C-alpha cells in the first residue's frame with residue numbers, strides 16, 4: 202500500500218463561517234438515490250457546550266432531494282447555500298428519492314464536551 206494524497210484536496214471554508222467554536226469537525230454526506238437518514242438529533246453534540254451546526258448544499262436542489270429540519274422541508278436551495286442551527290435537540294433528516302446523488306457538507310462545532318451523548322428521548326427521561 203502507498204500514500205496517494207498528502208493533502209485532502211478540499212478547501213472547507215471554516216474561516217468564512219459567521220460563528221466559530223473551539224472544536225470543529227466536518228464531513229461530506231453522499232446519499233445515493235434511495236438512501237436516507239431518518240429523523241434524528243446529532244448525538245455527538247448533545248453533551249457539548251455551545252454547539253453549532255452548519256449544513257451546506259454542494260449542488261443545486263433537485264426534485265427528490267430532501268432536507269427536513271424540525272417541521273420544515275427545505276427545497277429550491279442553490280449550491281453553497283448554508284443553513285445553521287444551535288439547538289442540538291432539533292430533529293432533522295435527509296433523503297434522496299431523486300435521480301442523482303445528493304451531496305452535502307456537514308460542519309459541527311462546540312466549545313467542549315461536558316456530558317454524555319444523549320438522544321432526545323433519553324434527555325427527556327433524565328429531566
Ligand SMILES: [Fe+2]
Nearest residue numbers: 241242243293
Ligand atoms: Fe444530523
